[in-house]
Amino acid sequence: EAGVTQFPSHSVIEKGQTVTLRCDPISGHDNLYWYRRVMGKEIKFLLHFVKESKQDESGMPNNRFLAERTGGTYSTLKVQPAELEDSGVYFCASSQGGRGYTFGSGTRLTVV
């Protein structure tokens, strides 16, 4: 089966610009998660979708971040406007049931 796919793999944008990250989960996985690691810090949870519904968005840092999962398939994470502290690696993961997650390779976001 195809794994979790994330686009783009790298993105460099200027402060104040908008960036949209995309995640394609494993087909049939109802659960989709976003995590991120900022430089020198631990991997942190951002939010969790069950199908198209946001199950838990307690980790979203502020209202500059907007996540969507239309139709319960792929998901997008938009950062608008981007700030320097948003730089880091954004990971998407999917799962079905309580099994282990499958993570994507991540999107490395650099805000300059």
Add this chain to the structure above:
Amino acid sequence: DAKTTQPPSMDCAEGRAANLPCNHSTISGNEYVYWYRQIHSQGPQYIIHGLKNNETNEMASLIITEDRKSSTLILPHATLRDTAVYYCIVRVWGYSTLTFGKGTMLLVSP
């Protein structure tokens, strides 16, 4: 989720067994022990999980103490490609999120 404690780093010679410890003394009865690893520049990778019995799969073995307050991940024949940060995580079976700590940086050397 219960908190876990892991050594910050470990070394292992290639071909030898790597034994990575984890303390989770506040684990609840319905919490499982999960292990993930992150190889440089890749996303975290699921390795194994267990509740109270020892588990083995193609990647590793998981030994959980009888009181469930600690566990050990065993890579029976470590290779250079096993160099990674290994995370021990406890969580309730189901849809709850993963809480990553600092993990153990395992360096496998020739």
